[in-house]
Amino acid sequence: MGAVKSKRVPRAVREQQMMDAAVRTFARRGYRAASMDEIAEVAGVSKPLVYLYLNSKDDLFSAVIRRESEALVAAVTAAVEPGVPADRQLWSGLKGFFAHTAENPDGWAVLHQQARTQGEPFAREVAAMRAEIMVFVTTLIDAAAKEAGCDGELAEREVAGLAHALVGAAESLAEWANARTDEGTSGEREHPAAKDTAATLMNFAWAGLGRLITGERWAPGT
Structure with a gap:
C-alpha cells in the first residue's frame, strides 16, 4: 500500500500564515532588522516559498x-x-x-x-x-x-x-x-x-x- 499523501494547505491559508508570522516579526524585530529567513522560520515554511507567494520583503511589509x-x-x-x-x-x-x-x-x-x-x-x-x-x-x-x-x-x-x-x-x-x-x-x-x-x-x-x-x-x- 502506498504512503498516504498529506493534505495540501490552500494557498490563501498559507499566505495568511506567512502574513501572521511577518506581523509578529516586524513588530518585535523592526522592519530593518526583520529577515525573510526569520519570517519563514516563524511561519514554518521555506524562505523560497515566502518569496514565491509574497515576492519581496517590501511587498510583504506593504501587504x-x-x-x-x-x-x-x-x-x-x-x-x-x-x-x-x-x-x-x-x-x-x-x-x-x-x-x-x-x-x-x-x-x-x-x-x-x-x-x-x-x-x-x-x-x-x-x-x-x-x-x-x-x-x-x-x-x-x-x-x-x-x-x-x-x-x-x-x-x-x-x-x-x-x-x-x-x-x-x-x-x-x-x-x-x-x-x-x-x-x-x-x-x-x-x-x-x-x-x-x-x-x-x-x-x-x-x-x-x-x-x-x-x-x-x-x-x-x-
Missing part, C-alpha cells in the same frame, strides 16, 4: 500594512452603535478601536511604530488608513454638533481639527495601554480594559467637546 489597516478600520466601524446619540456612537467606536489594538498588539505596533517611520510607500499606506478613520470621526463630531443644535456654528475646518486631535489622542493612548514591559521585570502592569481606556479618552475629550458644540468656548482671560 501586512494593508491587511492590518483594513482590519482596524473594520473593527472601529463595526463597533459603532447605530441609532444612538453621537457621544454614545463615539464611545462605542473608541471601544472598538482600543479592543482591536489590545487584541492585536503586534498589528498595532506595525502600523503605529514601524510603517509610519519607514518612509514611502509604507507611510502612505498608513496615512490612507488614518484618513479613512478621520473622515469617520469627523462625521460623528459633525453629527454631535447638529444633534446639539449647533449646525453651522462649528466651521468645517474646526470640526476637522477636532477630529485630528481626537484620533491623535486615541493613537497615543493605545500605545500607552498596550505598552510592553521588559520580560522578567517585577513592575509589569495590568493592561486596562478597552471600555476603561475609551472612557478615559471620553472624559478627557468629550467633556470639553460637549461644551464646545453647545456654543460654550474657552478664551484667554475667561
